Amino acid sequence: MFEVLIKDFRVEVRRRFEILASLSFVLISSLLIAQASLISKDIILPAFFIVIIFLAVFTSTTSFVREMDSKTIYGLKLLPIHPYKIFLEKSLFTFLLILFQGFLEMFFLAVFSSVSLFEHIPIFLIFSFYIATVSSFSSALVMYSEGRGFLIPMLIFVFTYPVLAPLLRLDTFTLILETLSVSLAMVSLSPYILED
């Protein structure tokens, strides 16, 4: 159970420069948002969600793209486990990474701008789950492409578009519905991408 997920965490922990880079991004982005919030406090929440989208772009490179770069994707494809399981574990890994970085961002924002986003944790959790699924799906979709550096952010931004309205209106119910429908569609499509 969760062997792929545990393995991904082990690999991630050993890549210290990547951890340092993502922590630096979280720190610098929260500093910038705090600075901008001196003009208006209203920008903090939308800016926070934009940071989460960027985190999803960065994290997508740790998912299937990294497996493809190191050819270890072939090892996964040779295993007698269903592609659903691989996709779900990869999505869960991305979700946990985004959660960790997102909470850190929330903490830094609270320190630097004295604005607490912790009341928005439910919507943050739902959006993180959505964006993690999108991130893994985009990573799987373009892993064979040479233009993936360009395609991944494009895809993630396009897939984020449908949930932007409920996200900014803080409409939790609609966000849950859209998250469930899009995630289900992506999970059901994943075997076709991973098997070919």
Add this chain to the structure above:
Amino acid sequence: MIELFDVWKRFRDWVLKGVNLRIERNGLFAIVGDNGSGKTTLLRIMCGLEKPNKGFVKILGRDLRDCKRFLGVLLHENILYDELTVEENLNFYAKVYGCYSEISKDVSRRLGLDGYMDFKVKDLSFGWKKRANLVRALLNDPKIILFDEPFSGLDESAREDVREIMFDLSRDRVVVFTTPIEPDLDCEIFRLENGVVYV
């Protein structure tokens, strides 16, 4: 045990043009062909990493998807995680397979890999990575073993060890390997020329 029916594969040009191949008993089988003749493609089709444009493969009388558990594959590429140690890599794959076979432990000992278990894969030379990948391929005690150019990148003593291991494995398993040169092994040879297999 392994059956390929009219397998066609195209990249830019047709690499395989209607390959029919049937292996019905345990033993050692070599696919011999020049560089670019399609040996690796054929092997990757046999293990499901490539899909043929036409034709199909059956392993143990079943569809490929249903018999990954019985396959052991050594690819030309290293498929172990660079950041993990050899032991962590083998444990990961063993957990997914649900077994750590005695044969893989034996092969690890024979290849001298036991002394490198604590090494991260990225710190190993090509030859040792190949040995580690070979042990990985045997973790699930496979009935069908596919090796893509198993001798390349190995020194003479390792080659001799691998030859002996392959010979031992072939007593009660199907061992298929690709090679660009005529193998000095007692095995059945399939010659791949112009996209067609000749026995």
